Amino acid sequence: MTPTATTHDTLLAALRDALGPRHVLTEPDDLAPYVTETRKLFTGSALATLRPGSTQEVAFAVRACTQAGLSVVPLGGNTGLTGAGIPQGGVVLSLERMTRLRAIDPVDATITVEAGMILQDVQDAAERAGLLFPLSYASRGSARIGGGISTNAGGIAVVAYGNARDLVLGLEVVLADGRVWNGLRALRKDNAGYDLKQLFIGSEGTLGIVTAAVLKLYPKPRSTSVAFVGLDSARAALDLFVFLRTRMDRDLTAFEYLPPFALGIVLRHVPGTVQPLAGAHGAYALIEAASARPDSDMREALESALGEALAQGLIADATIGASGAQNTALWRLREGIPEAQTREGASIKHDVSVPLSRLPDFLEQAGAACMAEMPGLRPCGFGHFGDGNIHFNLSQPPGMPAADFLAEWGRFNRIVHDIVHGFGGSIAAEHGVGLIKREELERYGDPVGLDLMRKLKDALDPEQLLNPGKIIARRVAGPISEP
Structure with missing residues (x-):
């Protein structure tokens, strides 16, 4: 069915009756926040935003829109970085009103929440029950849990707890025809057929719209310690991680890597940050250890492990937070990197992963290749070293116009992604594919895998109306230009 103006008017009237007039937004000023990507690299268009x-x-909204031939683009907190929530016509379906805590069960160690609940609120609800929901990343104060599930978000605690995929026990999903799949089960073991929830985790709203989830909870840590370490190189960081993984096992909850450039711009641009170590080093790591054991003393355990690492020549220097406030200050050095990069100038960003053993080689080769291509360019590869995920960002050369630099995004994609592919890595580690990496997925993806993705899309959304053009597109679709 081809939508017409009359169809639109009738549809909007029906949606206002069902959702309430205040929750069907059509004025340009009201639509603007829902059609612009957080970094303003993409701006879309929509007939309406539905809430x-x-x-x-x-x-009701999905069924009414798809029957009228209108596409539906689900939106969480609009904190995504790949353009996955940007509409290209149709309607935006915002889940911002669906914030209810449906249930929390300390015995089952589960929490059931609606998809629009802010991640920080999920964490706080778990904490009030004396438990931990470990999924966490910098935008937790505005990101919504449904978005994290739909992109299979990772963040800072993947080393110990896994990605979003590992933390979801059950889902409730609205399908393209308006039917509701009720898969809200709190079972750790369930082999009754296909694990359908995994189809929707990481699918970026292209197969169905997540409306609620049952999530795993863990014992709340009784002792947490954070250290900031100076190292000779990325290879020394890998040696240290392997040592700590053996020494501390599951008590090692985060291992984040920072190059000297990243620390330097944070100290220059982020208020309240201070130099954590005396002297300069070739690389840095932020390490967190936590335990729920009643007798645990993570500061003592981390101090002992780092003392042994120092004696073995694995590290050059280290400082350990002596209080919660000091732990937070050390984390600020890592979490402040995106803010500092914005203030430093334009960035070409890559969210990639390679096998852990190849991380130092990747950082060396990719950095050298990019600097050779553009003198003065400043590589900034940082992030979740412990799980092989690096945010390999490139800061513009000083004095170069930002627009001129960003126009080279496609060229640097090829350089970086070719190296990632050569190492057997992924061009989309935790931020997803969305619009920005769709053509890259076509270039580097396994042909059989891409065919299976298309068949899944055709089976669950035959009219291609759920978040169309994201992740995988029909072969007739034209290319998406680089931002």
């Missing part, structure tokens, strides 16, 4: 307040309203 349903329940699963039933989501189902």
Whole structure:
């Protein structure tokens, strides 16, 4: 069915009756926040933004829109970095009103929440019950859990707890035809057929719209310690991680890597940050250890492990937070990198992963290749070293116009992604594919895998109306230009 103006008017009237007039936004000023990507690299267009307040309203809205031939683009907190939530016509379906905590069960160690709940609120609800929801990343104060599930978000604690995929026990999903799949089960073991929830985790709303989830909880740590370490190189960082993984096992909850450039711009641009170590080093790592054991003393354990590492020549210097406030200050050095990069100038960003054993080689080769291509360019490869995920960002040469630099995004994609592919890595580690990496997935993806993705899309969304053009596109679609 081809939508017409009359169809649109009738549809909008029906949606206003079902959702309430205040929750069907059509004025340009009201639509603007819902059609612009957080970094303003993409701006889309939409007939309306819908703000349903329940699963039933989501189902009605999806059914009404798809029957009218309109595409539906789900949106969480709009903190994504790949353009996955940007509409290209149709309607935006914002889950911002669906924030209810449906249940929390300390015995099952589960929490059931609606998809629009802010990640920080999920964490706080778990903490009030004396438990931990470990998924965490810098945008936790505005990101919504449904978005984290739909992109299979990772973050800082993957070393100990895994990605979003590892933390979801059950889902409730609205399908393209408006039916609701109720898979909200809190079972750790369930082999009754296909594990359907895994189809929707990481699918970026292209196969169905997540409206609620049952999530795993863990014992709340009784002791947490954070250290900031100076190292000779990325290879020394890998040696240290392997040592700590053996020494501390599951108590090692985070291992984040920073090059000297990253620390330097944080100290220059992020208020309240201070130099953590005396002297300069070739690389840095932020390490967190935590334990729920009643007798645990993570500061003592981390101090002992780092003392042994120092004696073995694995590290050059280290400082350990002596309080919660000092731990937070050390984390600020890592979490402040995106803010500092923005203030430093334009960045070409890559979210990639390679096998852990190849990380030092990747950082060396990719950095050298990019600097050879553009003198004055400043590589900034940082991030979740312990799980092989590096945010390999490139800061513009001083004095170069930002627009001129960003125009080279495609060229540097090829350089970086060719190296990643050569190492057997992934061009989309934790931020997803969205619009920005769709053509890259076509270039580097396994042909059989891409064919399976298309078949899944055709089976669950035959009219291609759920977040169309994201991740995988029909072969007739044209290329997406680089931002």
